[in-house]
Amino acid sequence: MKDHKYVTIDQVIDLVKSDMHIVVGAASAEPQAFMSNLHKAAKKVNNVTVDNCLPFADGKFFKDEEYRDSFYLDGWFYTPVLRKAHKHGNISYIPNNLHFAGSKRLDYRKVDIFVTAATLPDKHGYVSLSLSNIYEKEILEQADIVVLEVNENFPYTYGDMEVHINDIDYMVKTDYLPPTIPNLDPNEKDVKIGKFIAEKINDGDCIQLGIGGVPNAVAKQLFDKKDLGIHTEMFTSSMVDLMKAGVINGKKKTLHKGKVVCCFALGTQEMYDYIDHNPAVTILQGRYVNDPSVIGLNDNQVSINSTLEVDLTGQCCSESIGTRQFSGTGGQSDTAVGAQNAKNGRSFISLYSTAMVRNKETGEKEEVSKIVCTLKRGAGVSLSRNDVDYVVTEYGIVRLRGKNIRERAKLLISIAHPKFRKQLMEEALKEGFINEHF
Known part of the structure; x- marks a missing residue:
């Protein structure tokens, strides 16, 4: 019944024609075979656009400058491989809020081919999209051609992840492992920030955590909490530890009670093993999970x-x-606004107070403040000042919600690195954010 759908990766590459628009799975669902072989079509195509998000694969088609006339790559979220290859001039960022990433792109142009990683079909003919549903199900339903790289190494997950092979055009059997990221131990600054945030988290709260040292530090401070829930964009390895300890059980959730809700998972192999056929974890479409009104x-x-x-x-x-x-x-x-839409909701934005940056004139690295009077020229505003709530550094935590500019400036200077506070006050006075009676 399904054998006729299996093809080789070279046969998939042969489907690619000039001027096509291709979308691939995000992050841990990235179709590695397709990304590694697409450059083979370079001699017979031009103006092919590929959309991706949080990529890990070092695809030659965008990494090597020789293919720049054949392929364009548009990314919803950059990683080191895109940052490095951006200089070739055929890579561009797609501004987006995650819950609208798929639908707004579909409004702009149709998708000719969609390729993502998935599990092998089960006895009923269903595959699971496994590790990501940021936009995958949404794109799959609209694409002209759907190709899945099916793989026994990917966990079978539940939610809105199931797809019947009747809705798939082609399958490529693969055996690579899903990409992993380590569950990093937090450093001293992370721990300080994590403690400030954890003090504001109560028993029964519903949590959204991101990736990196600070979220891991927060998670490590939560083992004395009770009945926490999860409604998050990304499911992480640190959440598994809290679930196994019984801290996260979702008993107090008012939406999807008892279930962890996310739209993609990225972490360690141990985490992937944990979510395999685990009904406690529900992966739903990003347009739903990250909708601020749903959050x-x-x-x-x-x-x-x-x-x-x-x-x-x-x-x-x-x-x-x-x-x-x-x-x-x-x-x-999405999540910052959504949390503040919630009854008793809170949003935290964390950052180190300083960073080491290379001076363009001297070539030497120097310490600069990450709390600044004005953003750098051309900086993208990811969270508007209208939507910010708590801001946290290793020097403290302040709440900006409802405050005026003068009050905000005073509060933010108070959690800046001490060596930059005098300078920030002088700049704030010059710009009119504060007055001499500050």
Whole structure:
């Protein structure tokens, strides 16, 4: 019944024609065989656009400059491989809030081919999209051609992940492992920030955590809490530890009670093993999970995200360094706004107070403040000052919700690194954010 759907990766590459628009699965669902072989079509195509998000694969078609005339790559979220290859001039960022990523792109142009990773078909003819549903199900339903790289190494997950092979055009049998990221131990700054945030988390709260040292530090501070729930964009390895300890059980959730809700999973192999055929974890479409109006239906929703730079009015740049794209908005705005829509909801934006940056004139690295009077020229505002709530550094935590500019400037300077506070006050006075009676 299904054998006629199996093809080789070279046969899939032969489907690619000039001027096509191709979308591939995000992050841990990235179709590695397709990404590794697409460059083989370069001699017979031009103006092919590929959309991806949080990529891991080092695809030659965008990595090597020789293919720049054949392929364009548009990314919803940059990673090191895109940052490095951006210089070739055929890579561009798609501004988005995650819950609209798929639908707004579909409004703009149709999808000719969709390719993503999935599990092998079960005895009923269903596959699971496994690790990501940020936009995958939404794109799959609209694409002209659907190709799945089916793989026994991918976990079978539940929610809105099941697809029958009748709705798939082609399958390629693969055996690579899903990409993993380590469950990093937090450093000293992470621990300080994590403690500030954890003190604001109560028994029964519903949590959204991101990736990295600060979220891991927060998670490590939560083992004395009870009855926590999860409604999050990304399911992480640190959440598994809390689930196994009984801290996360979802008993107090007001939406999807008893279930962990997310739209993609990325972490360790141990985490992937944990979610395999585990009905406690529900992976739903990003347009639903990250919709701020849906997030707000969770009483006591807590959103925890990080940023690169905050200005004294509260604007958060979390995705670019000046005009240079670094990552993406992702779900930061979705979850921060959604949490504040919730009854007793709270949103936290964390950052280190300083960073070491190379001086363009001297070539030497120097310490700079990440709390600034004004954002760098061309910086992307990931979270507007209208939507910021708590801001946290290793020097403290302040709440900006409802505050005026003068009050915000005073509060943010108080949690900046002490060596930069005098300078920030002088700049704030010059710009009119504060007055001499500050």
